[in-house]
Amino acid sequence: MKETVKYSILPQAESFLKDYLDIPISKIEESYCDDEFILNLKDYNSTLRVDGDSLHIVVIVCFETPLIDIVVKNFMSISEIDEDEKEELYLDATGEVMNIIVGLSNPKYIKKEQNAIMNTPKKIIGIRDIKIKKPYSVLQDNIYTEFGNMNISIIQNK
Amino acid sequence: MVALIADDSINFRRKITSLLHDLGYEVLQTKDGREAIDTYSEKRPDFVVMDINMPDMDGITALQHIIKIDADAKVIIATAQGLQNTVIEAFKNGALAYLLKPITEEKIKHAIETIYDKNK
Numbered sequence: 610m611k612e613t614v615k616y617s618i619l620p621q622a623e624s625f626l627k628d629y630l631d632i633p634i635s636k637i638e639e640s641y642c643d644d645e646f647i648l649n650l651k652d653y654n655s656t657l658r659v660d661g662d663s664l665h666i667v668v669i670v671c672f673e674t675p676l677i678d679i680v681v682k683n684f685m686s687i688s689e690i691d692e693d694e695k696e697e698l699y700l701d702a703t704g705e706v707m708n709i710i711v712g713l714s715n716p717k718y719i720k721k722e723q724n725a726i727m728n729t730p731k732k733i734i735g736i737r738d739i740k741i742k743k744p745y746s747v748l749q750d751n752i753y754t755e756f757g758n759m760n761i762s763i764i765q766n767k
Numbered sequence: 768m769v770a771l772i773a774d775d776s777i778n779f780r781r782k783i784t785s786l787l788h789d790l791g792y793e794v795l796q797t798k799d800g801r802e803a804i805d806t807y808s809e810k811r812p813d814f815v816v817m818d819i820n821m822p823d824m825d826g827i828t829a830l831q832h833i834i835k836i837d838a839d840a841k842v843i844i845a846t847a848q849g850l851q852n853t854v855i856e857a858f859k860n861g862a863l864a865y866l867l868k869p870i871t872e873e874k875i876k877h878a879i880e881t882i883y884d885k886n887k
Contacts, residue, residue, distance in 0.1 A: 685778060686785070701776055708776070709868050712868065727820060
């Protein structure tokens with residue numbers, strides 16, 4: 610796992626939660642695996658690819674419902690969400706949060722000459738886990754808050 | 768004054784709509800580049816806030832079409848991508864200002880001031 614990727618995306622995720630959304634973080638657990646890895650998804654999940662010359666990473670963000678609920682409320686500065694809109698807003702926010710985190714991290718690890726493209730986030734629906742095998746490695750931050758948990762995983766060819 | 772928003776994220780559209788309403792603007796919302804082009808042609812808003820990274824038709828392509836329709840169109844590019852190449856591409860194609868997500872009222876006010884300063 611290239612350290613520059615690790616130290617760009619994961620701190621950006623923490624900063625976005627704390628500084629922009631005003632959600633205090635109570636604990637962060639980091640894990641790394643370069644062998645077979647089962648990524649357990651949560652209630653709302655999205656993935657995004659960044660591709661460039663000699664650069665291919667996949668990022669997956671997973672949220673528990675109570676946390677994505679407060680993310681949406683704080684993002685839009687609202688106190689309530691209509692029941693019939695929750696599903697759409699939660700799914701959309703999962704992708705948009707990742708879009709912002711990865712997008713803001715890009716200049717820190719992508720060189721201009723790599724001609725990198727950040728793809729649009731894709732919602733992950735209908736599956737509970739993803740099996741990741743060699744030669745890919747996974748670096749994951751599990752972020753705990755008083756509202757619930759999220760994790761962000763960076764998957765990269767070793 | 769009327770602003771046209773093009774962004775595939777409903778959360779972003781609502782957030783920026785709320786900020787623009789607070790600043791006294793009317794807002795037209797579209798969720799992709801094609802809708803933005805159609806709405807621009809029909810309504811001729813005063814300025815556009817266009818996301819770059821959208822499915823179906825991206826913001827740069829939509830920006831090119833809008834500039835063909837109206838060479839004086841005032842377009843602010845809104846994106847989370849801090850990539851230098853992306854920003855340069857947007858300005859080469861006629862964008863007048865750049866809005867880095869996540870947005871705040873200060874950022875949108877500054878971007879609007881920039882597009883009107885450039886047209887003086």
